[in-house]
Amino acid sequence: QDYTALKLKVKDWAPDAAKIVQGKIPDSANVYFVPATLRPETMYGQTCCFVGPKIKYGVFKVSESDYYVVTKRAAWNMAFQGTFFKSDQFPRTADELVPVVELTGSSVVGTLVSAPLSIHKNGVRILPMDSVLPTKGTGVVTSVPSDSPDDFATITDLAKKADYYGIKKEWAELEIPPIIDTPSYGNLTAPFLVKKMKINSPKDAKQLAEAKDLAYKEGYYKGTMLVGDFKGQSVETAKPKVKEALIKSGEAFEYAEPNGHVVSRSG
Numbered sequence: 710q711d712y713t714a715l716k717l718k719v720k721d722w723a724p725d726a727a728k729i730v731q732g733k734i735p736d737s738a739n740v741y742f743v744p745a746t747l748r749p750e751t752m753y754g755q756t757c758c759f760v761g762p763k764i765k766y767g768v769f770k771v772s773e774s775d776y777y778v779v780t781k782r783a784a785w786n787m788a789f790q791g792t793f794f795k796s797d798q799f800p801r802t803a804d805e806l807v808p809v810v811e812l813t814g815s816s817v818v819g820t821l822v823s824a825p826l827s828i829h830k831n832g833v834r835i836l837p838m839d840s841v842l843p844t845k846g847t848g849v850v851t852s853v854p855s856d857s858p859d860d861f862a863t864i865t866d867l868a869k870k871a872d873y874y875g876i877k878k879e880w881a882e883l884e885i886p887p888i889i890d891t892p893s894y895g896n897l898t899a900p901f902l903v904k905k906m907k908i909n910s911p912k913d914a915k916q917l918a919e920a921k922d923l924a925y926k927e928g929y930y931k932g933t934m935l936v937g938d939f940k941g942q943s944v945e946t947a948k949p950k951v952k953e954a955l956i957k958s959g960e961a962f963e964y965a966e967p968n969g970h971v972v973s974r975s976g
C-alpha cells in the first residue's frame with residue numbers, strides 16, 4: 710500500500726503525556742503525530758486524530774529538530790524509505806532503533822495538534838479509537854468523519870460517552886464540513902451511509918467494512934471536490950495533486966507498507 714504520511718504538529722500535550730516527555734524532548738523541538746492515509750484529498754475534513762488507547766508508540770528522533778510519534782514497526786519501515794535518520798544514525802537492527810520516549814495511546818488523548826489543510830485551523834484533538842490496528846500503517850489514523858464511516862461512527866460514540874472515554878465532549882463535536890460531492894450519497898457520504906445502514910456503534914465491524922467499501926468506490930470514481938485548490942475537479946484527478954502539494958510544502962511524505970504486513974481493518 711502506498712500511503713501518504715501526514716505531519717500533525719503537537720501544539721499542546723495532554724497533561725499525562727506532558728509529564729512523560731518532560732526533559733526527554735527539547736522544548737524547541739517539533740513533534741509530529743504521523744497518520745498514514747490513502748485519502749490525501751480528504752484532509753480538508755479532518756476533525757480529530759485517532760490512536761489506539763492500548764497501543765505503544767515511540768517518539769523517534771528524525772533530525773536535530775524533528776520527532777515523529779508512530780509505532781516502532783512503522784519507524785523501522787520508514788528507516789528504509791529515506792524519510793528517516795541521517796546516515797550516521799541509521800539503525801542496523803530493530804534493536805538499534807530506540808525511541809527517545811515511549812507513550813501509550815491513552816496518555817496522549819487530549820493532545821492538541823495542527824492538521825494540515827483542515828478547516829479547523831486552531832487544531833484538532835488526539836482521541837481514542839479501539840479499532841486502530843497496531844499492525845497497519847503507523848498506528849495513528851487521522852479522522853475524516855464526512856467521508857470515513859468508521860470515523861463518523863467513532864466520533865458519534867465518543868461524543869455520546871465522553872465521560873466514559875475521559876474526554877471533553879466538544880473535542881468530538883467539531884464541525885464536519887462537506888468536502889466531496891457524490892451523486893448517490895450527497896456531500897456527507899459517511900454520515901449518510903451510517904444512517905442509511907443503521908450502524909449504531911463503532912463495533913458494527915461487518916457493516917462498517919461494507920460502508921467503507923461503498924464510500925471508497927463512490928468517492929473515488931464519482932466524487933467531486935467541494936473545497937481547496939482543486940475545487941470542482943474529480944477526486945480521481947485531485948487526489949495525486951493534493952498529495953504532491955502536501956509533500957512539496959513539507960507537511961507530508963510517502964510511506965509504503967511492505968508486502969505481507971498489510972492487515973485489512975475489515976479483517
Ligand code: ZZB
Nearest residue numbers: 746747748751841842845846848853856857921924925974
Ligand atoms: C483518512 C481517511 C479519510 C481514510 C477517508 C479513509 C477514508 P484500508 O483500505 O483498509 O487500507 N487506517 C490507516 N491506518 C490504520 C490503522 N492502523 N488502523 C485502522 N485504520 C487505519 O484503509 C486505509 C484507511 O484506514 C486509511 O485512510 C486510514 O483512514 C485508515 F475519507 O485516512 B484513511 C471510505 C474510507 N474513507
